[in-house]
Amino acid sequence: MSQVEVWEAQAVADEPEDKDVTLLARIANGDRLALEHLYARVRLPVLQYLLHLTSDRRNAEELLQDTMVAIWKNARSFAGKSSVRAWIFGIARQRAFKRLRRREPVCLTLDAVESEPSGQPGPEAALLATVDRKELAHALEQLNPVHREVLLLTFVHQLSYKEIAEVMDVPIGTVKSRLNGAKRSLRQILCAGDEVRDEY
């Protein structure tokens, strides 16, 4: 078992956030070992997130490198307003968009029309309750990248609304509206699929 894997195993047992903050403070003081510990803790989730953004393993690994370098250089600027993990995801996201020369996806303009969730249940509930899992997976892959990303951060990386807002650099209300929009888009994609099938 390599040293990094040993640290990775230890990381599971530690209190995540406290440990991350301690490591970041040590990194800010130039402790190289601390960066290696942090790398062991975050490399998998960050790589997974970058894989989602880039769809390319090599690019994702290079971006992971960039992210670690940025952590080393900017550890002092971490103000503790969000979790370390959200801060790191935010850096990874910025690097990914910079590297890919991608602008904010077109869907961003939809934020204006995606109103705050009303709190009222929508018609999606009934549809989603009956939908086939494969169809849903297919619909998820067709989602707008921003909608897909907000679902990924919420359900795969288990970030809170505040953390997602930090990562995506948007207000919390926008996070909620994007989640709502993702659900609505899924319904539209699924309905469109049903209509195509009906035509045949």
Added chain:
Amino acid sequence: MNTDHTNGQLGDSNHVTSLMPAYLNNSLSVHEHGQVSVHLTTCATCRAELHAWQTIADATRETFTEPAAAPSFATLDAVWAHIDQTFLERVATRLRPIRRRAGVVGRVALAQSRLIPVGIWVLSAATLLLCFIGMVFWHIGTYPHSILGAFVPLITAVGMAFIYGTEYDASLEVTLSTPVSPRVVLLSRVVLVFAYNFALGLILTLALVLLHGDAFSVLVAYWAGPTVLLAGLSLLLSLTISSLTGVACVGALWLVRFVASAFDLPTRALTSASGPFAEIWKTSPATVLVACALLVLAVLYVPYQRRLNA
């Protein structure tokens, strides 16, 4: 996970749909979580909504949680290599403005070399060439240090008197209309003329060393100090009064020294080692310091120099 979105409220007064994703990923506070749980027991609509979100959550995890292999360990090595390289780049970045400024000064100096009166270059080269010929063919090189100590400072100081001023440089007004500071113009010219004369002096000294076998450093010491001092004096006087005043003053000092040493007249008292006059003709830290002070005064004064003669 941090909790947020509380504000003491749980979304809509009737339903809690906006909190469903947070409820499912356990990012609500314990209090909020409890409130939502209670609400769900009584609200079938929200339970349906929760079920829909649960379906989305499960599908998202299944679809996007790829069993990604851990990044290779080479990644960490590459991170360190990048960090160390970045440090070197940072040093290079800090040096970049200095290099850029040096480049500008270099280009200005090059441009000034074409604007300095040609006579300065020719006169210096011709005078020192005559000195060399005299020393070689007329055997006055018995005292090569005296010849060097007399002519290298004189010719450098004379050249300095004419490097700046509309009196002898018709193009100076045009030069000064450019964004380049008059101080940079002056400094460029000083460096060029001084370096040219100093190089000629070194070449002449080297030739004498080869002919007579004297110590190079000893010979250089005979003329280097007086050269910087007289050049500084000549420059300051030419800027503050006139070029001819600078030449006259330096010429007078030189004449006293030359006559005294050539004819061993009573004026030798003036040049005794204890007298202040003797210090001018030595290469010492004091000589260099005074020369630097004169140069600084000249550079400080130059923007205020009167450009047009009434």
